[in-house]
Amino acid sequence: MIPFLLKFHERYDLRQTLECGQIFRFQKHNNDAQIYYIPLKDRILKIFQKNDHILEITSNKNQDLKPILSTFFRLNDDYQQIQRRISIDSLMGKILAATNGLHLLKQDVFECTISFLLSQCSNIPRITRNVNNLAEQFGTPINFDNQQFYLFPTREQLLSVSEQQYVEMGFGYRAKYIYNFVQNTPNFIKKAINLENPSKNHSKNPSENHSEILTGIELNQALQNIQGVGQKIADCVQLFGFGDLSYFPVDTWMRKFMIQHYFNDKKASIKAIRQKGQDLFGKWAGYAQEFIYHYARSYENLNNSKS
Template identity: 50%
Template sequence: MVELIFSGIFDMVKTFECGQIFRFETIDFGKTYFGALHDRIIKITQKDPHTLIFSSNINSNLEKLLKIFFRTHDNYLDMQKSIKIDNLMKKVVDFSNGLHLLNQDNFECSISYILSQCSNIPRIKRNLKDLGKLYGKQVMFEDKEFFLFPTRSDLITVTEEEFRDLGFGYRAKYLRNFIKNYPSFFNEPVLDSEIFNQKLQNIEGIGQKVADCIQLFAYGDISHFPVDTWMEKFMIKFYNNGEKISKKKIRELGGTLFGKWAGYAQEFIFYYARNHPQFFPSKKKKKKI
């Protein structure tokens, strides 16, 4: 058993259900979570608002892996203070308090976000669950069945058609190409953030948003500010006087406003915006006559 103590509040539901990671599941409405971490399954329970307790089917090196995965080196309280740039962001931070960024496996994270394009959280979860069940290693832990995420070796012979049969649609082609031509630079340290980002975008099926998500969630570069539809709506409405600007400009604006903590600000805003859809009424398309 391992205990981790966090300086700020840790909310498991906000952290695991906010849309940054897709293969951690609760069995009791947020009191306990199970998930695969590299070569093992971990069970997470909450001791108090600042403390998590972990157990696993493999205990060797567990504490080290957990500290990396849960980013215990982040100064969470300084981050919150830094991104409270105005009254609106104070509301966002208070609402999202307890949400922590996670440092994910780069292969699993990359596949997750390739599959995330033009999709939604329930579908992404379903796609990844099906992928794990079919090609991942089965693990029994506490009398429950789990599946590790498939390795590249597990997936190297899977065809585009087989991915399509899993409901991946046009993403099947991108996934197949990514696995087949897995870039060597994925296993190298990131020396220049923007050069690495451009290398990611040179991979078929990875655009600006997916590249930013991979750098933020897999490589721990929390200066990145991925822009999806929710971010676009929020930033235009509240930080650009309602005037439409490009996603590139929004990305730059996020970096300017929030600096080195832009990734945290992005995830807090994303969580806040998704839970306040009334601020962003959808425009109904006029029927063609």
């Protein structure tokens, strides 16, 4: 199979990109640190970091691979310009140097929403376990590269799953959020899913075509109308799922970092911190957030005894 080459003008660091916390479902190759597998929508990607600028990608399915990869890897982002804009002071310069090569990914909206619904009051290992359990129990198995993988379940595959089953999977009080989201998926989400999977859904349901494609504040409000989605999760889905780079999700890590470095008021509210992020970094606040988040977790001891 001929690998598909993705060439980046600036540096691309696959490991940082996948391990920075923006995405939960990826898998390291057993004995090659340069290779990762990612289940993406209807296929499995095998990604090899050939050098600082080239990714080699093979998949079990090559149909529409080019546009799918272009979207997922955000090939149209001007990384250099983004870095320049975010480099507002020496601290950010230091962070940009440390995270150079970390890129955002544009994830599947359905999977992204469920993943972040599961994220509240949890931690990355547990969230990863939860989403992998969902895939293994309800997703389509794919044999690829002599290994068994599982696609993230489609909405249709989850429709028959009960709230109790989610509870038994250890989702806790998040079970009802997932159940409700699957059963009552808002039209703007369905629309996003259909647009992202053009090969499916040839049969259009006319009743679902009234809704406009939401953007900006309207999209953020619509996301927060989903049970279990507040400001933070809405921002994550808007950034990672819908690809709106101007959003700046503030979780406890971001809060600690921002207060330490950019606030005199040590009790600054989430709302104020979120606003500050957008004021400082403008339309690329989302990239800034991810650089900071990864840096803060990896290199800075924010009064939290983790290494």
